[in-house]
Amino acid sequence: MSLPKTLAEDVARNLVMVANLIDEDPDQAYAYSRIALRLASRVAAVREAAGFAAYATQKYAEALAEFRASRRMTGSVELWPVMADCERGLGRPERAMAMAGEPEVQKLDKAGQVEMRLVAAGARRDMGQIDAAIVTLQGPELASSAVHSWTPRLRYAYADALLEAGREDEAREWFGKALEADKDGSTDASDRLAALDGVEFVDALGEGEGRHEAAGAVADEEPEDDDDQDDDDLDLDLGLDDDDEEPDEAPKA
Structure with a gap:
């Protein structure tokens, strides 16, 4: 304006x-x-x-x-969480953690505060503090059965942190909860859950391509038909090489 x-x-x-x-x-x-x-x-x-x-x-x-x-x-202050995440991207997780404790965080709405918690947990993991990251993600928002726009990502981050800590059974449970809340497919919780359950996905298209290639190989081995043989005989009569369409020299009378 x-x-x-x-x-x-x-x-x-x-x-x-x-x-x-x-x-x-x-x-x-x-x-x-x-x-x-x-x-x-x-x-x-x-x-x-x-x-x-x-x-x-x-x-x-x-x-x-x-x-x-x-x-x-x-x-x-609504950009505060993403600013903190930029600090993480620059290899400065300590600065991101410091921003998580600033008064600006209290001015954020609920979605912003959850986002800040996700960033802080990520910073903890960057510093190798996996147990602290798990604690950072815990809270009433995680425990609530209500589903908000940020719920799938919060549950997913918690499951991922649990898995890194070696708590596989709990991670499977929370990946499942993330999947339940993820109606838009914003996370790959279904793939992570399948991987934990030992499910492998097969690329059907790739297999189809393989079948076509195999069929082509068989076709290459099939004998030439009579017409192809006749064409080869004609090429020889005219002095044509296999790769040429013109005779090496004009046929002599």
């Missing part, structure tokens, strides 16, 4: 492309975000979109800079 109409429309189109592509083609989304950033770097929504596009392409230093810029413009 702060931009001239034509410029605003151009920026908006690029932001729409960022949103549409960020999951399937993050590199292309990043390219669109750079265009929007070049057109309107003083718009907080543009800086935020550029931050998420950089984050999706693992450009964590760049993402952190954009998130900080957006936060300065808006004063909002």
